[in-house]
Each structure stands twice: as C-alpha cells, then as structure tokens.
Amino acid sequence: MKGWTRRQFFLTSLASGLAAAAGRVLGAPEAQAFQGTGGVPQGKRPLMVASANGLRALDRGMAILQQGGDTLDAVLATVNLVEDDPNDTSVGYGGLPNEDGVVELDASVMHGPTRRAGAVASLREIKNPSRVARLVMERTDHVLLVGPGALRFAEAHGFERQNLLTERARTAWLAWKESMSDRDSWGPGLDSPEWRERTARLLPAGLSEPEREEWLAWIREVILHPPTGTINCLAVDSRGNLSGTTTTSGLAWKIAGRVGDSPLIGAGLYVDNDVGAAGSTGRGEECIKVNGAHTVVEMMRQGKTPTEACLEALHRVARNYGNDRTRLRRFHLLFYALNKDGVHGGASLWGATRGGRPRQYAIHDGTAARLVDCAALLEGAEA
Ligand code: ASP
Secondary structure (H helix, E strand, O other): OHHHHHHHHHHHHHHOOOOOOOOOEOOOOOOOOEEOOOOEEOOOOOEEEEEHHHHHHHHHHHHHHHOOOOHHHHHHHHHHHHHHOOOOOOOOOOOOOOOOOOOOEEEEEEEOOOOEEEEEEEEOOOOOHHHHHHHHHHHOOOOEEEHHHHHHHHHHOOOOOOOOOOHHHHHHHHHHHHOOOOOOOOOOOOOOOOHHHHHHHHOOOOOOHHHHHHHHHHHHHHHHOOOOOEEEEEEEOOOOOEEEEEEEOOOOOOOOOOOOOOOOEOOOEEEEOOOEEEEEEEOHHHHHHOOHHHHHHHHHHOOOOHHHHHHHHHHHHHHHOOOOHHHHOOOOEEEEEEEOOOOEEEEEEEEEOOOOOEOEEEEEOOOOEEEEEOEEEEEEEOO
C-alpha cells in the first residue's frame, strides 16, 4: 500500500544515517519593541497569542480580557469559533478524519491561576473538545479522558452528538482511500489517468466549474501531503494571569486512536502562572518527544525570551534527527509562547511553508489582531 510505503520510506530514511550538514540556525528578531539597549523585549498586557488560523477569532477573546474576564474564558471563546467553522479542516467540525473516515478530536486546557489542567483525546461526534477538556478539569479529579469514555462524559454534561464529517472532508477521505492501493477495490490510485475523472465523480452536484477545480486541487494536495492543523491559543490578562488551550482534529488519515501532542499536558500545551505559557502545532509526534511546550516554559523560567525558548525546543527536535535537513524537511513544527510580562514569541522549524509563504502566528495586543513572522530554526521550507 502506498501509505505503508510512505511510512516505510520515512523510517528507512531515518535509519539511513546519512546526516547532512546541520542546517543554518536562524533566529529572526522578535517582532516587538525592545526596551533600551539591553535587548529585553517589552511586554504588553493583556495580550493573546494564537496559531495563524486563530487570527480572525482573537477579537472575541480580547473583548473578554478587556472586560476583566478570565483568561481561560478568553482562549476558549477564541478557539470555539474555529472549532465550529466547517471551513477549517484541521479543527473540530469539518476536520479531516482518520483512516476509517471518522473525525477524532484532541484538546487540552490549562488555567494558570488555579494551576489546573484538563484534556480529551480521540473524542468523536462532539465538535467542541476544548469545552469538554475544560469540564474534565472542573468536574473531575482526572486530567485526561479518551475515546468512548470521553464521549460518555461529554454526553453526561449535555453535549449533543453530531456527525462531524462534512461533505468536503468525506469527499477528500474517499479520494484518499481510493488512492491508497491498486490491490484492493477502492479505486485506481493517483497515478491513474482516470484519477481526475473518477475523483470528480465524487464531488457534490451543483458546484461551479471554479469550485470543482478548487475542490480537486485541494483533494490532491491533502492526499499527497496529509495535513496537520490545530489551533493553539494563549492569553495573559492585565494582572499577569495566564491560560491556554490547544484543540485539533490531528493528523489527517491517522490510525484510529492516534493521539497527537495537543491533548498532552507539557507537549501541545503548558502554562505556569509564575512564568508563561506555550503551545504547539505541527507534527505532534516530534513535539511529544521533546515535551515541547513544557520545555519552552522551562527555558523562559531560565531567562530566555519567548522566541529564544521556542527555538531551543526546536533545536532539540533537530538534534533528534542529527540536524539532517533531508529528514527534517518531512514535517513542520511550530511553537508559540507568551511570558507573564506579556512578551510573545513564536518559532517554526522551517521559515516558510511548502508554498513559500512565511510561517506566522497571530497576536492581539488590545488594539488589533495581526500576524507576525515566526523566527525560524532552519532556512527554507518543508518538503
Ligand atoms: N499537532 C497536531 C497533531 O499532531 C496537528 C497539528 O498541529 O497540525 O495532532
């Protein structure tokens, strides 16, 4: 099967030990004012940070902070908008499914002032896993519920089950399924001259010609490069209290039950109210192996700026591959951070997307939401 082959290729190339020269390590300047000549970035409170897909939703969270609301309410109000959005195919409703065509969601929350955490993983049929994660934190003495237990817990709290697989995500999954093997009965595969025509027959009726083209191009893209995608959101209020959340549908076409970094406290999210908050998006497995968000917060505790701290965590990921750019190009990973003083930072393993766009993250400093460039550990783009 092609999926097996791709994974096998990845593992084989890991084992090959052909470590190329370490990539040039870059650290773009932090996109905020520096105080005096000491090189210490100046913070601003309240402040919110999110992955780039949170840009449009940050106004909602900032309004809560400006009215004196709690930081956890602010980050959840922000990500709930994205979870509800069927057009974001990496989070909540509309997320791309696992290999069985089932959407499985992961999420975590941390509340700085009370130093508590909650999370859910492999949750099906509930479109706001971050809200369920909050209830795990508030209504149980556990931290993480998974699978059917998480679903029963959500239902017990009045959440309604719904089919999270949108028409667009289902069509992409079917096309992916058909592209996987020439030995089963699921279609002829991407290399077939018939692929385009057969895939076009899966599309819903009533699409205009440009819409059909857009669907086909997107389906081809998500088959060739199974996307990851997530929203992480962090907030500090005017008093220096912090919270964070990370929510995702995880890696497209994953094995059922695969859990990424997002619901793992210390990996996809970490908050320490004395220091700061950090989160991650991208290849969850790599974040888990360096305990990413916790590492970022610990680096800030030791005096690094948020950007420096994010770069240090990425540096450990690169080290896990002997700094071999060829192997590192197979994935992307980003860290976002915010310290107690309201200084923000973000860093990406690669400076640009495959399409050549700069990797960015979103901030809201009370005046407006905007995107800022991430610092990059490695120059160039992922493959
Ligand atoms: N980190 C998420 C995961 O691995 C996916 C992503 O952020 O793109 O599940």
